[in-house]
Amino acid sequence: MSNVFDVLKERGFIEQCTHEDEIREMLGKESTTFYIGFDPTADSLHIGHFLQIMVMTHMQKHGHRPIALIGGGTTMVGDPTDKTDMRKMLTREQIKANGEKFKLVFKKFLDFSDGKALMLDNADWLLELNYVELLREIGVHFSVNRMLAADCYKSRMEKGLTFLEFNYMIMQSYDFYVLYKDYNCKLQLGGNDQWSNILGGTELIRRKSGGQAYGMTFSLLTTSDGKKMGKTEKGALWLDPEKTTPYDFYQYWRNIDDADVRKCLSLLTFLPMDEVERLSSLEGAEINKAKEILAYEVTKMIHGEEDAEKAQQTARSLFVKQGDSDDMPTTEFKSAEIAQMDIIEILIGTGLVPSKSEGRRLVTQGGVQVDGEKVEGLDYKLPPEKISGGSVIIKKGKKTHHKIKID
């Protein structure tokens, strides 16, 4: 069997390793227990988490044992890394509820049978810690001087950092120590922003038990110009279909920057690397094929084959031919009422536009089409033959389609 280290390396996951050679050797010869932590700060995982799930999946396929660690305890504190503001405090109940949702997702991607993977929650050991005891047991091993020098706190030195958040690193380090001790977990993985937190853990393990633990971080999903990937108008790109519909999800990848195609294919799909190479070296309009495959593959993994198929069909019918589709946001109107409405009111009625001013702007600038015909005037009303026709498609800009059903 190939070494998963080489696979991850080839696909561009790996960013930093504590001990590159030793890790490679270990992964090549023994089944290794490793962990990745997920803080349930929201009620759904997002695409950044998915990247970590991909890693766990690759690892498990190669015979290693993942521990998906839910950060029920760490979330009570909040990771200051890369945050400009302090995270709002979540209640224990919210955290628990979020954690439950996370668990369902992990079960979809990992095989938890016969202990092939574990799911733990650090609330189980963090919440009952005794303060003074922790300070004496763990706190002694941390140098504040060194912590302050860590990159992840640097940015916060200007904005301010509370003592609460400052302790996050200690919590996470302690997690690693517990897992090392109780589950023989020798490796912690995470996004590259977790580097200092991971190092904290390996050092703690060394100091406390003299044991050797390893850490490795993965590239964050960023676009070619360095911005965080997975941002949509509505915020993050969520895995929960209630929060990001499969169609929107599909479209996100379908519209990805050319320069990001290779990275996405290799990180977010299981396509063999020669196929990834072939697809991402397509040029000009050809590369759209690669984007379609990317979008389809990723959507399939997250929402299942059926939804991926539907999203693809919808996208094709909307963009290639000026088509109709059931899988499209839809608003229903009574024929009597819609006959009275002008285009602005219709736009508002569908929620395509939040105010009349914006509706006017949009129409004036030529951004609205009804059944493929550009709406020219603000006083446009649906012609009678369309009202009796059952449904019309309104297009806002190039990419937003909305169906109106009339009965």
Add this chain to the structure above:
RNA sequence: GGGGGAAUUCCCGAGUGGCCAAAGGGGGCAGACUGUAAAUCUGUUGGCAGCGCCUUCAGAGGUUCGAAUCCUCUUUCCCCCA
């Protein structure tokens, strides 16, 4: 605990009595060009109504013909000293 500063429209950030719905940038939206891409260029970006009105500049009061701009109190944040 003492002293000093700050809070502006989605974000950053100008504005220090009328010319302010508020510069500039970012972001968003739309148009052109394209490949449902990027870059670029153009328009637009509080609301309602076709240029007049209404609600905005942390909150509550006050001074003024008139305040985002001045005063008072409140809240929050930052900095320095202890």
